[in-house]
Amino acid sequence: xxxxxxxxxxxxxxxxxxxxxxxxxxxxxxxxxxxxxxxxxxxxxxxxxxxxxxxxxxxxxxxxxxxxxxxxxxxxxxxxxxxxxxxxxxxxxxxxxxxxxxxxxxxxxxxxxxxxxxxxxxxxxxxxxxxxxxxxxxxxxxxxxxxxxxxxxxxxxxxxxxxxxxxxxxxxxxxxxxxxxxxxxxxxxxxxxxxxxxxxxxxxxxxxxxxxxxxxxxxxxxxxxxxxxxxxxxxxxxxxxxxxxxxxxxxxxxxxxxxxxxxxxxxxxxxxxxxxxxxxxxxxxxxxxxxxxxxxxxxxxxxxxxxxxxxxxxxxxxxxxxxxxxxxxxxxxxxxxxxxxxxxxxxxxxxxxxxxxxxxxxxxxxxxxxxxxxxxxxxxxxxxxxxxxxxxxxxxxxxxxxxxxxxxxxxxxxxxxxxxxxxxxxxxxxxxxxxxxxxxxxxxxxxxxxxxxxx
Amino acid sequence: xxxxxxxxxxxxxxxxxxxxxxxxxxxxxxxxxxxxxxxxxxxxxxxxxxxxxxxxxxxxxxxxxxxxxxxxxxxxxxxxxxxxxxxxxxxxxxxxxxxxxxxxxxxxxxxxxxxxxxxxxxxxxxxxxxxxxxxxxxxxxxxxxxxxxxxxxxxxxxxxxxxxxxxxxxxxxxxxxxxxxxxxxxxxxxxxxxxxxxxxxxxxxxxxxxxxxxxxxxxxxxxxxxxxxxxxxxxxxxxxxxxxxxxxxxxxxxxxxxxxxxxxxxxxxxxxxxxxxxxxxxxxxxxxxxxxxxxxxxxxxxxxxxxxxxxxxxxxxxxxxxxxxxxxxxxxxxxxxxxxxxxxxxxxxxxxxxxxxxxxxxxxxxxxxxxxxxxxxxxxxxxxxxxxxxxxxxxxxxxxxxxxxxxxxxxxxxxxxxxxxxxxxxxxxxxxxxxxxxxxxxxxxxxxxxxxxxx
Numbered sequence: 001x002x003x004x005x006x007x008x009x010x011x012x013x014x015x016x017x018x019x020x021x022x023x024x025x026x027x028x029x030x031x032x033x034x035x036x037x038x039x040x041x042x043x044x045x046x047x048x049x050x051x052x053x054x055x056x057x058x059x060x061x062x063x064x065x066x067x068x069x070x071x072x073x074x075x076x077x078x079x080x081x082x083x084x085x086x087x088x089x090x091x092x093x094x095x096x097x098x099x100x101x102x103x104x105x106x107x108x109x110x111x112x113x114x115x116x117x118x119x120x121x122x123x124x125x126x127x128x129x130x131x132x133x134x135x136x137x138x139x140x141x142x143x144x145x146x147x148x149x150x151x152x153x154x155x156x157x158x159x160x161x162x163x164x165x166x167x168x169x170x171x172x173x174x175x176x177x178x179x180x181x182x183x184x185x186x187x188x189x190x191x192x193x194x195x196x197x198x199x200x201x202x203x204x205x206x207x208x209x210x211x212x213x214x215x216x217x218x219x220x221x222x223x224x225x226x227x228x229x230x231x232x233x234x235x236x237x238x239x240x241x242x243x244x245x246x247x248x249x250x251x252x253x254x255x256x257x258x259x260x261x262x263x264x265x266x267x268x269x270x271x272x273x274x275x276x277x278x279x280x281x282x283x284x285x286x287x288x289x290x291x292x293x294x295x296x297x298x299x300x301x302x303x304x305x306x307x308x309x310x311x312x313x314x315x316x317x318x319x320x321x322x323x324x325x326x327x328x329x330x331x332x333x334x335x336x337x338x339x340x341x342x343x344x345x346x347x348x349x350x351x352x353x354x355x356x357x358x359x360x361x362x363x364x365x366x367x368x369x370x371x372x373x374x375x376x377x378x379x380x381x382x383x384x385x386x387x388x389x390x391x392x393x394x395x396x397x398x399x400x401x402x403x404x405x406x407x408x409x410x411x412x413x414x415x416x417x418x419x420x421x422x423x424x425x426x427x428x429x430x431x432x433x434x435x436x437x438x439x440x441x442x443x444x445x446x447x448x449x450x451x452x453x454x455x
Numbered sequence: 456x457x458x459x460x461x462x463x464x465x466x467x468x469x470x471x472x473x474x475x476x477x478x479x480x481x482x483x484x485x486x487x488x489x490x491x492x493x494x495x496x497x498x499x500x501x502x503x504x505x506x507x508x509x510x511x512x513x514x515x516x517x518x519x520x521x522x523x524x525x526x527x528x529x530x531x532x533x534x535x536x537x538x539x540x541x542x543x544x545x546x547x548x549x550x551x552x553x554x555x556x557x558x559x560x561x562x563x564x565x566x567x568x569x570x571x572x573x574x575x576x577x578x579x580x581x582x583x584x585x586x587x588x589x590x591x592x593x594x595x596x597x598x599x600x601x602x603x604x605x606x607x608x609x610x611x612x613x614x615x616x617x618x619x620x621x622x623x624x625x626x627x628x629x630x631x632x633x634x635x636x637x638x639x640x641x642x643x644x645x646x647x648x649x650x651x652x653x654x655x656x657x658x659x660x661x662x663x664x665x666x667x668x669x670x671x672x673x674x675x676x677x678x679x680x681x682x683x684x685x686x687x688x689x690x691x692x693x694x695x696x697x698x699x700x701x702x703x704x705x706x707x708x709x710x711x712x713x714x715x716x717x718x719x720x721x722x723x724x725x726x727x728x729x730x731x732x733x734x735x736x737x738x739x740x741x742x743x744x745x746x747x748x749x750x751x752x753x754x755x756x757x758x759x760x761x762x763x764x765x766x767x768x769x770x771x772x773x774x775x776x777x778x779x780x781x782x783x784x785x786x787x788x789x790x791x792x793x794x795x796x797x798x799x800x801x802x803x804x805x806x807x808x809x810x811x812x813x814x815x816x817x818x819x820x821x822x823x824x825x826x827x828x829x830x831x832x833x834x835x836x837x838x839x840x841x842x843x844x845x846x847x848x849x850x851x852x853x854x855x856x857x858x859x860x861x862x863x864x865x866x867x868x869x870x871x872x873x874x875x876x877x878x879x880x881x882x883x884x885x886x887x888x889x890x891x892x893x894x895x896x897x898x899x900x901x902x903x904x905x906x907x908x909x910x
Contacts, residue, residue, distance in 0.1 A: 031486050032581040033498045034793070035800030038665050040495045043488050082846055083784065086675035126487040128583030192658045199654010203647045205681070210493050220541035226660070329538065338489070345490030391537055 001053040004099030010051055015065035017150035022120045026130045027059035046338035052098035071102040073109045121147040126345045148346050157377035169244025170437025172204050177254055177440045180238045181450050190226035206242040209249035209340040213239035218419035219387040232259040235418050249340035251381050253423035260451035262444055269386055272304030273420045276384035284433040291371035294332040297384050298324045313405045323405035325364025333381035334369035378428040385421030388414045456508040459554030465506055470520035472605035477575045481585045482514035501793035507553035526557040528564045576602040581800045603801050612832035624699020625892025627659050632709050632895045635693045636905050645669055645681035661697040664704035664795040668694035673874035674842035687714040690873050704795035706836050708878035715906035717899055724841055727759030728875045731839035739888040746826035749787040752839050753779045768860045778860035780819025788836035789824035833883040840876030843869045
C-alpha cells in the first residue's frame with residue numbers, strides 16, 4: 001500500500017469535485033467457484049484500491065464530501081474464522097493504513113446511509129453482487145455522472161509513486177516474456193508454456209492482469225485456447241502481463257519464431273510492425289491526439305503492405321476507407337493502470353474520447369479505445385499488429401470489399417501466416433514518452449540472440 | 456467429455472424421479488475480474504457438467520421429465536466474436552456431444568419456459584448471476600426439494616468411468632505433491648513453491664480444485680496466505696489438488712519437514728496421525744457409518760496424545776466430551792466428486808447425513824461433513840490431523856475447558872509445533888475401499904527418502 005496520506009489526498013481531491021454529497025464505494029466480495037465456500041481467486045475492485053488501497057474482502061467505503069469524513073465498513077473475524085482461515089488485521093488497523101477516521105460493522109451500512117440527506121453517488125458496477133447491493137440500498141436512486149467523470153480525470157493522471165509501482169511491477173512481466181522465449185521450441189505445447197509463465201508470476205505472488213494469449217494462431221486477437229503443439233516455421237504470439245503487488249497492470253506482447261529464426265516473409269512483416277510502433281512512439285507527446293497516431297500507424301502499415309504487393313492504391317485513400325483494417329483491425333492502444341483497459345468499466349468513451357461523437361463506426365477504427373489528446377501522466381499501451389485472418393479475408397473477398405486496395409490473389413499464400421503484434425507500455429512525459437519496465441527482447445537480432453542461447 | 460449416452464442416461468435416471476415436471480439447469484457465465492470484459496478463469500457449474508458435460512459459457516439446459524426431451528439453450532458466435540476470440544463448436548454440435556435432441560437461442564428461454572404448464576424444478580444457486588436469473592424467470596415460484604435429493608442420490612454413487620477419470624486426473628496431483636517436497640528447503644518461500652505447483656498443474660491445462668494450503672502454519676486449517684520463509688526445524692503442510700480434465704476434484708494433504716528430516720517430536724505426532732488414517736481406512740466399508748469412523752479416529756488421537764503426556768483421563772470420556780477437538784477440530788472427511796466438497800452447494804446435511812437431526816453441535820464433531828453409512832461408489836477424503844492452535848489453546852485454558860483431559864502445562868512447549876494432516880481420497884468398493892490415484896510419499900521413510908535425493 002501507499003502511505004495513508006496518499007489515500008487521504010486522493011479522497012480529498014475527489015470530494016472537492018462533488019459538493020456536499022455522499023460517495024459510496026463497495027469493495028469486492030469473494031465469488032464462489034462451484035459452491036458457496038469454494039472461491040475464485042479474490043480481486044479487489046480497482047476504484048476501491050485507488051481510494052483506500054485495502055486489499056481485503058467484504059469492505060465498504062462511504063465518503064462524506066461535505067465534512068470530508070470517510071467511514072470504513074467491515075467486520076473483524078470471529079475466533080471460529082481465525083481457527084479456520086487465520087488472523088487478519090482489524091478493521092481499525094485497516095482504517096489506519098488508509099487514513100480513514102471512522103470505522104463501523106457492515107450491518108450498520110444501510111442505517112448509516114439512510115441518515116444521510118445529501119445526494120448519494122456511486123459508480124457503475126460490473127459484478128452481480130455489487131449491482132444487487134446498490135439496488136437494495138438505493139433502489140435506483142442516486143446519481144453517478146459527476147462522480148464517474150471525476151474519478152476518470154483523477155485516475156487518468158498517474159503520479160510518480162504509481163509510475164514507480166508500475167515500473168517495478170514489470171520486472172516480473174519482463175522475466176515472464178523472456179522465459180516464454182526460452183521455453184519455446186518445435187514440439188512444445190502452448191499449454192505447457194502458458195502454465196509455466198503463469199506459475200512464474202504466481203511464484204512471486206503476482207496474478208495475471210488478464211488471461212494469457214499465447215498462440216501460433218496470433219491472428220485470433222483475444223485467443224484464450226492453448227491446444228496447439230508448436231511447429232517449426234510458425235510464429236507464436238505472447239500477449240501477457242502480471243499485476244504489480246498493488247494490482248497495477250502491465251500489458252506486453254512479443255511475437256517470435258518457434259524455431260528461433262525468422263524466415264524471410266516473417267522478417268518482412270515483422271519489420272513493418274516494428275516500424276508502426278516506432279512511428280507511434282515518435283508521435284506520442286502532450287497535445288498530440290492518439291487517434292492521429294493510430295491513423296499515422298495505419299498509413300505505415302499500408303505502405304509496408306504495398307511494398308509486399310498485398311495492398312495497392314493511394315495510401316491516404318486506403319486509410320480513409322479503412323482498407324488497412326483487414327490486416328490491422330484493432331486500435332493502436334488503450335489507457336492502462338489498475339485495470340489493464342484502465343477504467344473501462346466506467347465507460348470506454350469517457351476514458352478515451354473527448355466527446356462520444358468522436359468515435360468512428362468504421363470497422364477497425366471503431367475498436368480504437370483511446371483517441372483523445374495525450375497529457376503528461378497518461379499511461380498507455382502502444383500495440384500495432386498485422387494479422388492474416390482467414391475468416392475475415394474470406395468475408396471481404398466474397399463481398400469484393402476494398403478491391404481497389406487489396407490484392408486478394410496475392411493474399412492467398414499468406415492465409416496460414418498467423419499474426420504479429422508488438423506491444424509496450426509508456427508514460428507520457430512533459431517532453432514526450434518513456435517506455436515502462438525493463439527492456440524485453442524486441443528486435444529480430446535480440447529475439448534470435450536470446451533464442452539461440454537456448455538451443 | 457463422456458459419450459452422449461452417458462449424459463442421456465444420467466438425465467433419464469433423473470427424469471424418472473421427477474414425474475411430469477420441468478428441470479431447469481443454468482450453466483455458468485463468465486465472472487468479471489475488474490471490469491465487464493476482463494474475466495476470472497471460467498468454471499462451469501458442476502451439476503451442469505454432470506448432466507451434459509458441456510464446458511462452455513452461457514448455456515442453459517431444460518429437461519422435460521414427462522416427454523424425456525431436453526433442450527440446450529445457447530448462442531453461436533458472431534463473425535465479430537470469432538475474429539476476436541476464435542471459433543468454438545456450434546450449439547448444434549454441443550447438443551450432439553451431450554445427446555440432447557433440441558437446441559435454441561438463449562433469447563427463447565423465458566418464452567419456452569412460460570409455455571410449460573408443469574412444475575418447474577431447479578437447484579439452489581451459489582452465484583449472484585444465476586440467483587438473479589432464477590428470480591427473474593420464476594419469481595420465487597417452483598419447487599426444488601425432490602430435485603435436490605434426486606441429484607444428490609445420483610451424484611453420490613460414482614460410476615466406473617468417473618472413477619477412471621478421477622484416478623487418471625490424480626497423476627498431476629501426485630506430481631504436484633512430489634514437486635512440492637523436492638522444492639522445499641530452508642530459505643525457500645512458501646509463495647515460490649505455491650506458484651510453482653500451481654504452474655505445474657496449469658501447464659497440463661488443469662486448474663486447482665480449491666485454493667492451495669501450503670504453510671508452516673499448518674494449524675490454520677484453511678490458510679491461504681503464503682508469506683512465510685521456510686526454516687529448518689519447521690513442518691510444512693501442503694493441502695492441494697488439481698482437477699481432472701473433466702473437472703473432477705482431488706484433495707490430498709502431506710506434511711513434511713522443511714529440512715527433509717523429521718525430529719523426534721515431529722515423528723511422534725506424525726505416527727499418531729498416520730495411525731489415525733490407517734484405522735480410518737480399516738473402518739471404511741459398505742454399511743459402516745463415517746461418524747463411527749470419525750469417533751474411532753478421535754480415540755486413537757487421545758491414546759496417542761496420552762502417551763505423550765498431552766492428554767489424560769479415560770479415552771471414551773475424552774472423546775464423548777469432545778476434548779480431542781482441541782487437537783483434531785475438524786471432521787475426518789467429506790464426499791468428493793465434481794466438487795471438492797461434493798455437492799456442498801446442495802446442502803451439506805443432505806449429502807452427508809441421513810437425517811439433519813443427526814448432526815452434532817459439539818465443537819469439532821459439528822464440522823464433520825460426512826457421517827452417514829458408506830455405500831459402494833462413494834468417493835471420499837480420509838484426512839485426520841493433529842494441530843496446536845495457539846488461539847484455541849489460550850481460549851480453552853482460560854475457560855479451564857476439559858481440564859480433566861488436557862495437560863495444559865505440558866502443552867506450552869508445543870505452541871509453535873504447527874499442525875500435521877495426512878489426506879487421501881478413496882472409493883468405497885463392495886469389499887472395502889481403494890485409495891485413488893498413484894502413490895504419493897507418505898511414511899516418514901518415503902518422505903525422508905524423496906527429500907534426501909533432493910539435498
